[in-house]
Amino acid sequence: PPTPDVVANHENVQVEKSCYVGEAFSLTAIIVPSNAYVGEVVWTIEQETEVAKIASQNGLTATIVGVHAGTCNIVCTAADGQGAYTTCKLTVYQKATKIVLNPTELVLKPGDTQQLIATVLPEDTSDKTLLWESSNEDIVTVDEDGVVMAVAPSEEPVKITVTALDGSNVSATATVYVRVMVEILEWEKFSNVIYKNGNNTETFAVTVNPEHATIPTLKYSTSDPSVATVLADSANNNHVIVTPKKPGKFTLTAETTDGSNLKLSAEVEVVQLVEHIALNTTEKILFLEDGK
Numbered sequence: 001p002p003t004p005d006v007v008a009n010h011e012n013v014q015v016e017k018s019c020y021v022g023e024a025f026s027l028t029a030i031i032v033p034s035n036a037y038v039g040e041v042v043w044t045i046e047q048e049t050e051v052a053k054i055a056s057q058n059g060l061t062a063t064i065v066g067v068h069a070g071t072c073n074i075v076c077t078a079a080d081g082q083g084a085y086t087t088c089k090l091t092v093y094q095k096a097t098k099i100v101l102n103p104t105e106l107v108l109k110p111g112d113t114q115q116l117i118a119t120v121l122p123e124d125t126s127d128k129t130l131l132w133e134s135s136n137e138d139i140v141t142v143d144e145d146g147v148v149m150a151v152a153p154s155e156e157p158v159k160i161t162v163t164a165l166d167g168s169n170v171s172a173t174a175t176v177y178v179r180v181m182v183e184i185l186e187w188e189k190f191s192n193v194i195y196k197n198g199n200n201t202e203t204f205a206v207t208v209n210p211e212h213a214t215i216p217t218l219k220y221s222t223s224d225p226s227v228a229t230v231l232a233d234s235a236n237n238n239h240v241i242v243t244p245k246k247p248g249k250f251t252l253t254a255e256t257t258d259g260s261n262l263k264l265s266a267e268v269e270v271v272q273l274v275e276h277i278a279l280n281t282t283e284k285i286l287f288l289e290d291g292k
Contacts, residue, residue, distance in 0.1 A: 018091040019052075019066040027088055028061040029076045038080035047072035051092050066092035069124045093126040096164040101172035107259045108140075108150035108178050116146040116174055118162045127166035135159040140176045150178040153214045179214035182256045185264040188238070192266070194228075196244035197273040203233070204240050206254045206264060215258035223251035227270055244270040 019025050029041045043054050043062040051070040055063045064074060071091050078084040098121040106114050120128045132142045140158040141149045148160060158178070163171040189205035208216045220230045220240045227248035233239035240254065253265040 015087075016089045016091070018093060019064070021066045021069060021092060021094045024055060024063055024065045026061050026063050027074060027076070029086065031060070031078065036078075036080070038078070040079040042077045042079055044075045044077070045072055046075060052090055064090065066090075068092065069094035069126050093166075094122060094124050095166050095168040096120050096125045096128070096170050097122060097168065099130075099162055099164060099170055099172040101162060101174050104172075104174045106148065106174065106176045107181075108148070108176060109181065110150050110153055110178060112150045114148045116142070116148055116160065116162070118146055118172065120164060125164075125166065127164075129165040131163045131165055133161045133163070135161070139178055148174075148176060150176070153178050153180050155179075155214060177259070179258055180210065180212055181260040182208055182210075182213045182216060182258055182262055183260070184209040185218075185254060185256070185262050187264065187266065190266060191268070193269045193271055194242065194244055195271050195273045196246070198275055200244070202242045202244070204242060204252065206238050206240070208238060208256075213258065215256075217257045218254045219257055221253045221255070223253075224248065228252075228268065242268070246270065247272045 017025065017027075031039055031041070041060055043057055045052055045054065047070075049070065050067050051072040052064050052066050052074070055065045057063070062076075069092055071089065074088040074090055076086050076088075100119040100121065102117045102119070108114060118130055120130070130146075132144060132146055134140050134142050136158045137151070139150075139152055139154045140160065141151060142160050146162065158176045160174045160176055161171055163169065186207045186209070187204070188207045189203065191202070194202045206218060208218070217237050218232065220232055222228055222230045226245060227250040228245055229243045230252060231241045231243075233241055240252070242252065247270050249267055249269045251265055252268050253263055256262045
């Protein structure tokens with residue numbers, strides 16, 4: 001709607017104006033003839049519910065404020081009681097104050113589509129037209145209805161932004177990840193028993209499928225670090241270095257980090273080996289002569 005301004009009206013001709021909820025504008029009456037005996041007017045509003053209110057009146061000018069979305073008639077009546085009046089049909093528009101987007105985070109595979117639902121608030125917003133935009137259309141596209149399509153995998157997320165076009169400029173954002181997800185984890189090198197012999201370490205290996213998974217990185221954990229500690233091999237994340245600490249059992253777990261939530265676990269036993277042998281040379285053996 002156009003920006004309201006000062007209006008002059010007379011001779012019982014209705015004019016039309018518009019404003020937004022919370023916005024104020026002025027109407028000024030012109031009395032004809034200008035030398036009328038009573039040069040005052042009375043302002044009233046014809047409305048079933050409160051659409052607008054008269055905030056103030058100064059002489060022939062009234063300041064009107066939009067209260068709720070809807071229409072009403074603002075009536076200016078001559079104070080001399082002879083029935084002269086004029087009206088202004090007012091339409092009050094409600095701007096959007098918030099957009100709620102659902103879901104706000106997506107993990108998709110190339111080729112997948114997903115509908116984003118945008119709820120414009122308040123419910124009585126007059127113009128709910130929205131603009132949908134993608135921060136990287138090479139990775140993710142979005143159409144005018146909020147349907148997202150994953151185009152190509154990427155480790156970097158894409159932002160989908162929806163903006164109200166009613167002049168409020170309110171917006172909401174969803175984050176979209178496009179990934180080839182890990183589907184299978186298998187032990188490539190594994191033993192149910194490892195041996196402690198000094199400060200030795202053992203290396204276990206995990207196979208990640210498919211090989212072209214976008215984020216193949218794994219994280220490793222042990223159920224009992226007092227029995228054995230684990231550390232991902234910095235040169236090859238598919239390898240985990242296990243350091244036995246003492247005899248006992250622990251559960252070794254490999255877990256994906258791409259959102260697929262896959263886990264591979266196995267119980268391992270640590271067996272203590274003999275690390276060294278020492279001779280006791282402090283004892284003395286006495287040989288006695290015959291008869292003594």
